[in-house]
Amino acid sequence: MSAKVPASPRFAYKGDRLKPLRAFCQTARLGSISRAAEALFLSQPAVTLQLQALEREFGARLLERSGRRISLTREGQELYELARPLVEGLDGLDGAFRERVRGLDAGELNVAAGSSTILYLLPKIVEAFRATHPEVRLTLHNVTGAGGLDLLRSDAVDLAVGSMLDVPADLSYEPVYRFEPMLITPRNHPLAQKAELELQDLSPYGLILPPQRLTTYRLVDLVFQQNRVPYTVALEVGGWEVIKQYVAMGLGISIVTSICLTEADRERLATRSLARYFPSRSYGVVVRKGKYLSPHARAFTELIRPALFEREDYYANGQSER
Numbered sequence: 001m002s003a004k005v006p007a008s009p010r011f012a013y014k015g016d017r018l019k020p021l022r023a024f025c026q027t028a029r030l031g032s033i034s035r036a037a038e039a040l041f042l043s044q045p046a047v048t049l050q051l052q053a054l055e056r057e058f059g060a061r062l063l064e065r066s067g068r069r070i071s072l073t074r075e076g077q078e079l080y081e082l083a084r085p086l087v088e089g090l091d092g093l094d095g096a097f098r099e100r101v102r103g104l105d106a107g108e109l110n111v112a113a114g115s116s117t118i119l120y121l122l123p124k125i126v127e128a129f130r131a132t133h134p135e136v137r138l139t140l141h142n143v144t145g146a147g148g149l150d151l152l153r154s155d156a157v158d159l160a161v162g163s164m165l166d167v168p169a170d171l172s173y174e175p176v177y178r179f180e181p182m183l184i185t186p187r188n189h190p191l192a193q194k195a196e197l198e199l200q201d202l203s204p205y206g207l208i209l210p211p212q213r214l215t216t217y218r219l220v221d222l223v224f225q226q227n228r229v230p231y232t233v234a235l236e237v238g239g240w241e242v243i244k245q246y247v248a249m250g251l252g253i254s255i256v257t258s259i260c261l262t263e264a265d266r267e268r269l270a271t272r273s274l275a276r277y278f279p280s281r282s283y284g285v286v287v288r289k290g291k292y293l294s295p296h297a298r299a300f301t302e303l304i305r306p307a308l309f310e311r312e313d314y315y316a317n318g319q320s321e322r
Contacts, residue, residue: 020050107136112160160286181278192270206234
């Protein structure tokens with residue numbers, strides 16, 4: 001008969017590795033085996049056996065006695081830094097889980113959106129949502145571009161509402177409505193009275209545009225370049241409300257999306273559709289693929305469509321105020 005190969009040492013505690021690691025972390029934190037045993041409701045010999053077994057497994061001395069206090073060796077310090085977040089995370093798992101479940105029921109909803117979406121599109125949606133879900137804490141995160149995508153991917157927000165031109169493969173975008181590109185001028189501007197508006201008619205007048213890093217500026221530049229029409233930028237400034245104010249003051253003209261045009265703008269601005277030259281902008285809901293939407297998130301998205309349709313007739317189909 002062939003000789004038996006000696007079996008590798010087996011330690012019973014390996015069946016539950018959390019116990020010796022918890023004993024080790026408590027001893028390191030309290031500096032005493034007896035105090036650690038008291039905190040864990042164990043006997044001091046039981047904690048000592050767990051610590052000894054842990055040192056045998058790792059093949060290193062983890063603790064050393066300094067007077068009446070126990071301190072960590074260099075190897076013990078390394079293990080403590082690795083083990084502590086694991087032990088604390090597992091010990092706090094029940095409470096964290098209950099908090100998450102309570103959040104699903106009691107309600108917390110995080111929505112990412114740009115300034116124009118928050119200002120022009122979401123007010124009635126938020127109002128309706130608050131009326132039907134007063135117990136839900138709603139947070140609107142004012143972000144644009146990559147910032148909103150980062151929040152979605154890290155699950156810092158449940159969903160995003162806004163406009164997207166290029167949709168990454170890991171996200172899902174459901175466009176709900178499209179807003180026309182509009183020329184805005186002062187009411188007494190020559191372009192406001194022109195019967196047929198051509199793109200080259202805009203060349204003599206300085207444009208007021210958002211910053212170059214934003215999609216609107218790049219889109220305007222692309223359309224003028226493709227049509228070989230020269231243009232000038234009189235002023236570059238952020239915020240549709242600021243742009244509309246400066247146009248009303250006669251400082252230039254601008255090209256905006258009709259989402260930002262309100263009833264109050266009828267009195268100070270003339271608007272002309274530029275759908276012949278510029279694409280419309282879609283607005284809708286963006287979510288991370290595979291993400292489970294809470295009932296609150298689904299309820300919020302269901303409110304978007306009727307709220308948008310209330311704006312359908314105002315500046316749609318090339319309507320203009322002259």
